[in-house]
Amino acid sequence: MRSLAWIVAWGLLGVGPLVAAGADEVAPDAAANQRIRHLLRRTTFGVRAADVEEVKRLGVEAWLDRQLDPEAIPDREVDDRLQGYESLKLSGPEYWRMLEERAPRDGPPGPGEDRIAAAQRRQAELNRLREMAAREVPASVLLRAVYSQRQLQEVMLDFWRNHFNVDVSKDDVRYYVAEWEGQVLRKHLWGSFEDLLMATAKHPAMLYYLDNHVSQAPLARADRVLRGRDEGRTNGLNENYARELMELHTVGVDNGYEQEDVIQLAMVLTGWSIGNAAADRGTFVFREGYHSRGPKKVMGKTVKSEGVDEGEDMVRYLAGHKNTRQFVCTKLVRFLVADNPPESLVQVGVDAWGKSKGNLRAVTKAILTHPDFYAPTNVMTKAKTPLEFVASALRVVGADVESPQAVMTRLGDMYQEVYRCEDPTGYSDRAVDWMDPGVLAVRWQFAADLLNGRLPGVKVDGSAVLAEARQNPEVWEYVLIDALLAGQQPGTLTMAPFRKRVNDVRREVRQMRPQDRQREFQVLATLLLGSPEFQRQ
């Protein structure tokens, strides 16, 4: 009967519009509920009725503290669902070894196979092994978003994954992405920004993605021409990583550096590379021979150290730079609060950063616990990204995702394939970048396919909701809303046509044949997932 309790709590039974207009007319309980829903919309991948109940039971503060300490939360469902994902725990070197050990060897064709078929089979197997992490890691991201009890952790990982974007479609990145996800992002997301930044800077996934692994001190022209076409040899500076390290990862674009600083920082980072010898393949190495010797000056700061220390000093310098705080906190507030980040909350983040020496748990908590987080202008004003839409749809209908590949393909249709953003900016989380006319049709089709069992490997069982609806036909719409829009705040635009549709069948619900009732559930649930409200958070 939770639906009835909910309706009574909202004072809605038999009332026309769901909620009165002004905040001052809202009962205290309802106001508290609204705050809980707002918090959950921003800290989970989709609000279920059970999530609201949990926060009520624990209290907002205790719930948030628990989420901020995710290691203490058991996550058995995720562990179960990720069993059989072989690549998730592989480090870079282990991935290379795995490829070496398991790559199919040449041999005689199998029974019923000619030589061409055998070669094709071996190639297919090799491709499968090479693509394993590129397939499994993004799938694991989706499954965790849907099923993890550590929702805030998964939400914040989505932020950092885009802040430090890498793309598995760029060659070797796919061999490093499992370690990147586990040992860089997951390991450091609640620690200091400096540690996180250093871990990204020294990881083969980033070094490969932004080409730093081949950057080296510029050679004299004659040497360059001589060595130019020599396969596999590199012979000069590559600015790619140095630029994005400043522009995207730390101080922000044109925020205290010039082109000459990009070159100087690239010089500092020459030699930060990836091992390719038997002993160090797939690990961070510093190549003395690549490193540019001589004095360097970046952003007015003379680099005093030598060798690999130069880069480490600069990474630390950038991590601690005041522009970095401002830039990263602005992005965090945009992600957690509003597309136009309120200055006051950015300052809250910056202050917490200063006090905690850039501790990301402290900064995140400061933003989420500040009263301005709940300001009415921030409520229901962010749009869900495709990942947020898809994950929340799967969460609220209680989908059983046995195989996520069909869902991952749909994310591609929505232009947000996990770990396949080509631009080093990562995916945007602003409404303006996702809610183009036309996009909704793709989301509607997803909702319809999800509820009609047309996504292979994904099951939705509406029987519990249906049973409840059958007992309460007079408030059927609330039963459904309670189940599917538990975190949203339905407005007239959805409610009027939705009610009309419900009213048409209201009296018949009790007598309906089960398959008709199922059909009605599918249509109504599709409508709710496709409603304007469900696109917001």
Next chain:
Amino acid sequence: MSSTRRDFLTGTAVGALGAAGLSLGAGSLLRSAAAAPDSTIAVKPVTVVVFLRGGQDSLNTFVPYGDPRYYDLRPTIALPGPDQANGVLAVDKLFGFHPAMKGFKQLWDEKLLACIVNTGSPNGSRSHFDCQDFMDFGTVGDKSVHEGWLNRYLGATSAGGPEGDFRALAMQGRLPRSLRGDFPVLAVPDRLTFRGDNGEDVLSLFDDLYKAPPSMKGPREMGARPDEDALTQNGRTTIDTLRRLESILTTKAQGEVKYPLTAGRLGAQLQKTARVIKSGTGVQIVGIDLGGWDTHINEGGPAETDNMWRMLDGVSQSVGTFFDDIKDLRKNVTMLIVTEFGRTNEENGNRGTDHGHGYTMFAIGGNVKGGKVYGEWGGLEPARTYMNRDLAVTTDYRTVFSEVLYDHMKLHPSKQLFPKFTLPEAKLGLFA
């Protein structure tokens, strides 16, 4: 929508119109369309903007092979001269197209393609994202403008009627930023049919939910934010436009040329573009993005297996096919090929190039005075380059955009769409 227009949107009428156009030629088509009772069915001037995202390496695309400095600067990735194997496709003694770009050379020879050298933004940023925004928004260094220049054009020329949703399309599931703004533009999803279990139309299911007029009276409920209308409007545009476009985009036009399956989706995107132009629905602006041009590494040189070779081959084939396909409507269509910046004159250490500045923009179409190089070539001599490393910018990209708007699209001269920009007195004169 008038019944005449509705009729033209059905498959048979479109087919008939397409056939008429192809057999009678563009002039006849225009005349017959103008004679039709509803003028919205005329094929209007169209601009197709293809944005090569990532900073396209102009020097290895429109190659200054006649300047020996080019070979000094690019010892491993330079393209050989026209008399050598896999050499550039020369257009004069200085310039030639990348050897993969036979389609472009053909368009040049037919005087349909113009090269505007040393184009770019007077702003010196080398950030992909700032430069893409500036190019898309038609501003220089001004971050307060967030509306695409093509969207501003649509707004400035809107009759305020329901014709809106058809005037502009993005042939991809996301709008290029140049098309973002107040004027509703559809991002055409990659899949075009939206069907439920029994073949019923999923769009219809949402008809009611997204029908509420923006002026709806009554108490504003929770969640009814000021922008709620925008989302509802968005849904409305989605339903109306997709419903009308589905058959046009999925039906092979009569006499349609076969498109290559290369260059990512570009071939398919241009095929759909041609279909919608031929359908006579009045489309005027089409936006397409093509990524993958941030060639810091292994850009490659004159081998057919090199990355840049394969990418340019795809673009060249697709664009060439498109202009073949719309042969009779070429006068109506201008295609602009733009990128956010060129790349360094000198190759970097990894057979690639880093972020640069000026580049060569291409304008293609029957209305373009093609087969000609426009703009002032800055050259590769260090003193004449930007910061001793990149091509200088001698033509503000907004000059090109403006000529397209005023001289091809016939925007009224009183309308000024680029804030803080004054058109230079000496025109490039891209259009007849």
